[in-house]
Amino acid sequence: MASLNITFPDGSVKVFEHGVTPMEIALSISEGLARNCVVAEVNHRVTDLTRPITEDAVVRLITWKDPEAHEVLLHSTSHVMAQAVQRLFPDVKVTIGPAVENRFYYDFDAPVPFTEEDLGRIEAEMHTIIAEDQPVTRREISRNDAIKFFEELGETYKVEIIREIPEDETLTLYSEGDFTDLCRGPHLVSTGKIPAFKLLSVAGAYWRGNEKNKMLSRIYGTAFPSKKELNAYLLFLEEAKKRDHRKLGKELDLFEISEAIGQGLSLWFPKGAALRKRIEDYWYAEHRKRGYEIVQTPHIGKADLWQTSGHLGFYKESMYPVMPVENQDYYLKPMNCPFHIMIFKRRQTSYRDLPVRYAELGTVYRYEMSGVLHGLMRVRGFTQDDAHIFCTPEQLNDEVEKLLQFSFDYLRAFGFEEYEVYLSTKPEEKFVGEPLLWEHAQESLSKSMKKMHIDYKVDEGGGAFYGPKIDIKIKDAIGRTWQCTTIQFDFNEPERFDIVYTGSDGEQHRPLMIHRAIMGSLERFIGVLIEHTAGKFPLWYAPVQLVLIPVSEKYNEAARRIAGAAITANLRAEVDERNERVGYKIREAETMKVPYMIVVGQKEEEEGTVKLRQQGGEELDLMTVDEMVAFLKKTERERS
Secondary structure (H helix, E strand, C coil): CCEEEEECCCCCEEEEECCCCHHHHHHHHCHHHHHHEEEEEECCEEECCCCCCCCCEEEEEEECCCHHHHHHHHHHHHHHHHHHHHHHCCCCEECCCCEECCEEEEEEECCCCCCCCHHHHHHHHHHHHHHHCCEEEEEEEEHHHHHHHHHHHCCHHHHHHHHCCCCCCEEEEEEECCEEEECCCCCCCEHHHCCEEEEEEEEEEEHHHCCCCCEEEEEEEEEECCHHHHHHHHHHHHHHHHCCHHHHHHHCCCEEECCCCCCCCEEECHHHHHHHHHHHHHHHHHHHHCCCEECCCCCEEEHHHHHHHCHHHHCHHHCCCCEEECCEEEEECCCCHHHHHHHHHCCCCEHHHCCEEEEEEEEEECCCCHHHCECCCECCEEEEEEEEEEECHHHHHHHHHHHHHHHHHHHHHCCCCCEEEEEECCCCCCCCCCHHHHHHHHHHHHHHHHHCCCCCEEECCCCECCECEEEEEEECCCCCEEEEEEEEEECCHHHHCCCCEECCCCCEECCEEEEEECCCCHHHHHHHHHHHHCCCCCHHHCCCCEEEEECCHHHHHHHHHHHHHHHHCCCCEEECCCCCCHHHHHHHHHHCCCCEEEEECHHHHHHCEECCEECCCCECCCEEHHHHHHHHHHHHHHCC
16 A cells, blocks of 8 residues: 655654545544543545545644634534433524634524523533544535535525535545534544533524524524633623623613614713713814814715715625615715715825825715624714824835834723734735735735834735725733724725825826725724623723712711712813712712712812712722812822
8 A cells, every 4th residue: 555755844854655534644643642632634635534644745733722622622522512402302403503702603404593591402402412522523515415415404594505506526424323413524533522511502593694584593602622721711701791782781871772772872971972972082182283174974875975985896795775865865874985985085185295094983884784783893884083184105114114113002001011923915916006005005014013013913815805804802811802994905995096196296186095094993992991890890981970968968978079079170080969868978989989979978068078988898098079079180180
């Protein structure tokens, strides 16, 4: 029998028989390695440990310590869950079951939707399947045979998926015991290799995410290489649950997504509006300092505008339906950029006028399917902290560096210190603009980040069709990352709107255009802030900074005078005049996470001195009202 040369990551080469499996290679090294192997990478493709190797190959054995192992574990556990569900509920049809970040799910067409109470039974059956240590096998099958196989099982959803696959494509099925599913793999060698798992929740999900399709039952779960890691993740989920901005938004009386108003549309209560206004004020001040001109644009625009911009061609499915007005078609705006371009076009521009920086807190409207809406994080109406910069090619690097510095300064002001930065480059096929322009823009972005010593990853082909971009993801207090800042080139709209400037040579030139959003959207940024701080906002943007608590009705007037001094200094102070006990009012202020409170009684009225009580109970030294105001203003300025 022919032999194969197997090259390992360290460059060493060993000879094996034709058809050797990665598991046999691992056993030839040590039994311990074989026990810890999950899958293998063969010629840069991740594959099952039992799959024969039929040509010379570079092989990397993937163990539980490698990041690729976790996705394989999650996906293998999802198959065990689907098998358990079909054992317990034979009438259930299986749809899809992918691995997502640290979790997996399967969508089922169940005659009776699953409930949280069903999870215990399903978990118990999964433990049985794992104890059975069923081998997991892979087989290749033609498209037509796969259709026949799943038609006989009555798995109509699988048949629908397969019919959309080209006829000449070979498919793979994975089987364990009495369960088989269409799957690319790879998988663990047997069900018994699953170390630790937990089912998390049930939810509804439309088939293929389309609300016109049937509502399915989705079961979420997670799995980890050890019980210790599983328990750590479950504790993380508990902490995340406590920080859920939807829960805290209700408890702190900040906002509501009301069914009466419409899904994905946020209603801001007074405290939420005060929080939002403080962030807006900071945004405006920082933009004025950095040479931006503030503009304001309409919420709707004529169809011709969106035709010119390309939105009706590329983006119509995310736009709301047309609104006919006096024989003209109008659309709610999904983006602000065409309006900013029209402002730029209003007059002739010289190279001496550039760069031009327009900024707007502009509310836009995008149709999102109800299944993906999520509090403030995914809404249908939201306010972008939008800006568009028009510059010459010579100004490009300087503008990018200023943008990056502005972004990091802005995010640090809100307590974000850790970031993941990505450079997304030209897509392989669908793109506008000359490749040379793309290279120049990508090089400028890369050069600027290197000059500023910013560590970044390259997302090859991840740019939008109209230009490369930089994405900044922020890391919150419990380690989650959130997409935030985007710095995006646009080779599309300057051409479509034919915008020009007069160069030093007297000729007309096309300016470069940069889209930019630092927060992304105000709604989403506030949602992230709520979860990052767990609702304990720092003084400088807290909706209510100070609560005055009179010990009885007799001291209401004194409390009002102290609050008045704070309000005159532009601090956000309130007096709690309710006919409740002092202890109750203090607990209420703590529950509402107000940074400071003052209990007002006879001493405060007669001596004009106060004691600030911080959230959590610590009292500061006695001070006059003027000293108290000065202290709070200083703390606010320092954004501590």
